[in-house]
Amino acid sequence: MTMKVTTATAHFLLVFLASTISHSVICSALGNETDQLSSLLEFKNAMSLDPEQSLISWNSSNHLCSWEGVSCSSKNPPRVTAIDLSHQGLVGRISPSLGNLTFLRNLSLATNRFTGQIPASLGRLRRLRSLYLSNNTLQGTIPSFANCSELRALFLDGNELAGGLPGAGDLPVGIEALVLSSNRLAGTIPPSLGNVTTLRKIACMNNGVGGGIPGELAALRGMEVLAVDGNRLSGGFPVAVMNMSGLAVLGLSTNGFTGELPSGIGGFLPKLRQLTIGGNFFQGNIPSSLANASNLFKLGMSDNNFTGVVPASIGKLAKLTLLNLEMNQLHARSKQEWEFMDNLANCTELQVLSLEKNQMEGQVPSSLGNISVQLQYLYLGLNRLSGSFPSGIANLPNLIILALDDNWFTGSVPQWLGGLKTLQSLTVSYNNFTGCENLQHIELDHNNLSGGIPPSFGKLISLKFLNLSHNKLTGSIPMLLGDLQLLEQIDLSFNHLRGEVPTKAQRLNIVVDVSDALAYLHHNHQGPIIHCDLKPSNILLDDSMTAHVGDFGLARFKIDSKTSLGNSVSTSSFAINGTIGYVAPECAIGGQVSTAADVYSFGVVLLEIFIRKRPTDDMFKDGLSIAKYADINIPDRLLQIVDPQLVQELSLNQEDPVATDENAAHCLLSVLNIGLCCTKSSPNERISMQEGSMLLDMEQRVLMEEIVTLLPVERAVATTRFVLGLLRTDMILHTGVACRDALEMRASKQLKEATHEDLLTPTPATLWRRSMTWTAWSGCWSSSSSQFTNSSVYVHRSVSPQI
Ligand SMILES: *[C@@H]1O[C@H](CO)[C@@H](O)[C@H](O)[C@H]1NC(C)=O
Ligand SMILES: *[C@@H]1O[C@H](CO)[C@@H](O)[C@H](O)[C@H]1NC(C)=O
Ligand SMILES: *[C@@H]1O[C@H](CO)[C@@H](O)[C@H](O)[C@H]1NC(C)=O
Ligand SMILES: *[C@@H]1O[C@H](CO)[C@@H](O)[C@H](O)[C@H]1NC(C)=O
Ligand SMILES: *[C@@H]1O[C@H](CO)[C@@H](O)[C@H](O)[C@H]1NC(C)=O
Ligand SMILES: *[C@@H]1O[C@H](CO)[C@@H](O)[C@H](O)[C@H]1NC(C)=O
Ligand SMILES: *[C@@H]1O[C@H](CO)[C@@H](O)[C@H](O)[C@H]1NC(C)=O
Ligand SMILES: *[C@@H]1O[C@H](CO)[C@@H](O)[C@H](O)[C@H]1NC(C)=O
Ligand SMILES: *[C@@H]1O[C@H](CO)[C@@H](O)[C@H](O)[C@H]1NC(C)=O
Ligand SMILES: *[C@@H]1O[C@H](CO)[C@@H](O)[C@H](O)[C@H]1NC(C)=O
Ligand SMILES: *[C@@H]1O[C@H](CO)[C@@H](O)[C@H](O)[C@H]1NC(C)=O
Ligand SMILES: *[C@@H]1O[C@H](CO)[C@@H](O)[C@H](O)[C@H]1NC(C)=O
Secondary structure: OOOOOOOHHHHHHHHHHHHHOOHHHHHHOOHHHHHHHHHHHHHHHOEEEOOOOOOOOOOOOOOHHHOOOEEEOOOOOOOEEEEEOOOOOOEEEOOHHHHHOOOOOEEEOOOOEEEOEOOHHHHHOOOOOEEEOOOOOOEOOOOOOOOOOOOOEEEOOOOOOOOOOOOHHHOOOOOOEEEOOOOOOOOEOOHHHHHOOOOOEEEOOOOOOEEOOOHHHHHOOOOOEEEOOOOEEEEOOOHHHHHOOOOOEEEOOOOEEEEEOOOOHHHHOOOOOEEEOOOOEEEEOOOHHHHHOOOOOEEEOOOOEEEEOOOHHHHHOOOOOEEEOOOOEEEEOOOOOOHHHHHHHHOOOOOEEEOOOOEEEEOOOHHHHHOOOOOOEEEOOOOEEEEOOOHHHHHOOOOOEEEOOOOEEOOOOOHHHHHOOOOOEEEOOOOOOOOOOOHHHHHHHHHHOOOOOOHHHHHOOOOOEEEOOOOOOOOOOOHHHHHOOOOOEEEOOOOOOOOOOOOOOOOEEEEOOOOHHHHHHOOOOOOOOOEEEEOHHHHHHHHHHHHHHHOOOOOOOOOOOOOOOOOOHHHHHHHHHHOOOOOOHHHHOOOOOOHHHHHHHHHHHHHHHHHOOOOOOOOOOOOOOHHHHHHHHOOOOHHHHOOHHHHHHOOOOOOOHHHOOHHHHHHHHHHHHHHHHHOOOOHHHOOOOOOOOOOOOHHHHHHHHHHHHHOOHHHHHHHHHHHHHHHHHHHHOOOHHHHHHHHHHHHHHHHHHOOHHHHHOOOHHHHHHHHHHHHOOHHHHOOOOOOHHHHHHHHHHHHOOOO
C-alpha cells in the first residue's frame, strides 16, 4: 500500500486505520482513495478548534464518504466531490492538502473562522465548480484559479484579503460569479475582466478599490449583477454599464462618482431591479427614463447632488419597494412639481420612502395618503414643509418609522397619530408646531400655543423612540406614555411642556421653559419652576431667556450689542435675578459675559441633577454655592452629597465600601468632576470652549450612559433626556462641533463598513444626524463602555431595520 503522508499524525491515523478498519474498506482504499483520506485528515488536523464537534465523525469507524459535510460520487471507487462545512465555527487554517482532492466540485467553508492564506493548491482543482470561503478571516492575496476550468462561482467575500482583484489571467474562462465584497482589496478594476465574457455577477463592495470602471467591461453582455458599493471609485457614470442590457443589480453607492446620469439609462437597462448610487457626487436631474426600468424595486439615490424635481414618471415603477432620494437638492414647490407624490400611489408595493434633506416646500399633498398601505418607513425630515401635520399619514396604518423633523409644520400634533399601532419611531422635532421664533409671533399666535401631546399617544404600543423636541408643545406630558412598554427613548426637550401659556397681562407669568432634566428634577414640585415677574418692556428678553432656559436651564445672558436690547442693563440684571444660582459669578457682578458663563450654568445644572439640590436651596447662602458645596465634598464625601435615591438605585453602599460598585462610583465621580470643572469661579479656569475641547469626552459620556443603564426605567428615561440635553447643550456651546464632526466621521466610516443590505436601507446616509443624539444612548445597549463604536453601529441598525 502506497501512502503519502505529510505529518506524523496523519501517518499514525493511517496506520491505525490500516490495522483496524474492515477488510472491504482496505480493499477499496487504493491509490486515490488513500490520497483522499490523507487529504481530509490533513484538513482536520489543521483545525485548532471544532466547537460544534463537526468533525467528530471524521474517524476510523466510518467511511470517509459518510463523514459530516463530505459527499462522494457513487462511482467505484467513490470520490470526494463536495465538502460543505459552512457555519460550523471551525477555527484553523485551510490545509493545502485539499488541493489533492482532484474530484472535488464544491467546496464550502463559509462562515467559520479560518485564518491564514487561501492555499494556492486549490487552484489545481480542475473539476471545482464552486468555492465558498465567505465570512472567515482569510488573509493574503487571491491565488490564481485560472486552471480551475470548471469554476463558475468564486465567493471570497467577508475576509481580510488584500492585494488586487484577479484579472482575466487568474480566472478560468467560464467563470460566472466573482464575489469579493468586504475584504481589503485595493488597486483598480482590471480592464482584462472585459475578456471574461461569461461573467454575470461581480460583487466587490466594501473594499478599497479605486479608479474608474473600465470601458472594457462593456463587453460583459451577460452581466446581471455589478455591485461595487463602498469603494473609492471615481469618474463619471460608467458608460460600460450601458452595454450590460441584462443588468438587474447595479450598485455604485458610497464611492466618488461624479457627473450626470445618462438620460437614457432606464431604456438601456430595462431589466434593472436594484439601483443604488447613493453617497456619490452625482448631479443633474433624475432621468425620467428610469421609469422604463419597470422591474425596479429598490432605487437608492441618496446623498448626491441631484437637482430638479422628482420625475412624475416614477409612478410607473409599480414594483418599487424602496425609494430613497434623501440628501439631495430636489425641490417641489408647486402642485405640478409635487405630481410625483400623486403618482406614487401607483407604487403599491412601496415600503420605504425618504425625501429627507431636500428642498421640498409647502404643504405635503394629501395624496401622500394614497400611497400604498404597505409603507413602513417615511422620512420627510429636513425640508421646508409647512402647513399642518400631513393628514395623509392617517391612511398609512403600517408605518414603523415616521420622521418629520426639521420642517416648518405648524398646528397641533394630531390625535389620530395614536392609531398607528405599528409605529416604533416618531420624530417630529424641530418644527414650528404652533410655533414662533420671536415676540411678534408670540403675540400673534399665543392663543394657538395650546398644542399638547395627544393622550392617544398612550396607544402607540410599539413605540420605541419618540422625539418631539424643539417644538412649542405645551401642556403636560401624558402619563400614559409611561405605559408604553417598549419605549426606549423619549425626547421632549425644548418645548413648553409642563409649563403654562404666557398671557399678555401687565403682570406676566412666564413659566420658563426648562430642560427635561430640570423638568424631571422638579417633577414633584407644584407650580412654576422659575417664576419671574416680567414687565412688558422685558418680554423680549424674556422670550430669549425662555428659549435659552429651555435650551437647558441656561439664560442667554450674552446680549448681542447689535440687537435693540444690546445695552439694556436693567433687563439683564432682571434675568440674572430670575435665575439666580445658575448664574456665573462674573455675571452677577456685571462683568464681561462670555460663553464661559454658559459653561458655568451648565455645570450648575449638572451638579443639581446629581446632587438633587436646587442652587437656590436655602442652604446655599453666605458665599456657599452649589458649586462650592460640591467642590469641598468631592471626592471624599461623594456618596454623602449625591442624591440618596440615586445612591440607592446604583446600589452604592456607604456603610460597606466593599459592596460599593466601583464602576458606578467612578461614573458618578467623572460626571461630578465635569460639573466642578464647569463651575470654577474664574471663567478662565473653566473648561475652555475656545480650544475646542469637548465638555464631555466620549469616555465620560459613556460612563454617564452607564449610570443610566443602572437606573430603573422610569428614572433612566428622565436621566437619558438629560444626557441628550448634554449633547445638545454642548452643541449650543460650540463645543459640540468637534463632537459632532467626530460622530459624523465615525458614522461615515461605519457606512464604508456597512454591508450591502445596510447600504440599501433607507437611512444610512443620514444616520449620523439622526443617531447623533441617539448615540448618547448607545451605552444603554452596550454592555461594555469601551464599545462605543460598535454600539453606534447597533444604534444605526436599530434605526434602520432591514427590510
Ligand atoms: C488517481 O487514479 C487515476 C487512475 O486510477 C490516475 O489517473 C490519477 O492520476 C490518480 N490521481 C492521483 C492524484 O493520484
Ligand atoms: C498532495 O499532493 C502533493 C502533490 O501534488 C503531495 O506532495 C502531497 O504530499 C499531497 N498531500 C497529501 C496530504 O496527500
Ligand atoms: C466516530 O464517529 C461517530 C459518529 O459517526 C461518533 O459517534 C464517534 O464518537 C466517533 N469516534 C471518535 C473516537 O471520535
Ligand atoms: C455544487 O454546487 C452546485 C451549484 O453551486 C449545485 O448545483 C450542486 O448540487 C452542488 N453539488 C454538490 C455535490 O453539492
Ligand atoms: C456571509 O455573511 C453575510 C452577512 O452576515 C451573509 O449575508 C452571507 O449570506 C454570508 N455568506 C455565506 C456564503 O454564508
Ligand atoms: C496551470 O496549469 C498550467 C499547465 O499545467 C501550469 O503551467 C500553470 O502553472 C498552472 N497555473 C497555476 C496557477 O496553477
Ligand atoms: C483580451 O484578450 C485578447 C485576446 O487574448 C487580448 O488581445 C486583449 O488584450 C485582452 N484584453 C484585455 C483588456 O486584456
Ligand atoms: C456598447 O454599445 C454601443 C452602442 O450601444 C456599441 O457601439 C459598442 O460597441 C458597445 N461596446 C461594446 C464593448 O460592446
Ligand atoms: C451641487 O450642486 C450645486 C448646484 O448645482 C453646486 O453649486 C454645488 O457645488 C454642487 N456640490 C457638489 C458637491 O458637487
Ligand atoms: C400607473 O400604473 C399603470 C399601470 O401599471 C400605468 O399605465 C400608469 O401610467 C401609471 N400611472 C402613473 C401616473 O404613473
Ligand atoms: C419655521 O421656522 C423656519 C426656521 O426658523 C422659518 O424660516 C420659517 O419662516 C418658519 N415657518 C413658519 C411657518 O413659521
Ligand atoms: C435684582 O435683585 C436686586 C437685589 O435683590 C434688586 O435690588 C433689583 O431690583 C432686582 N432687579 C430686578 C430687575 O428685579
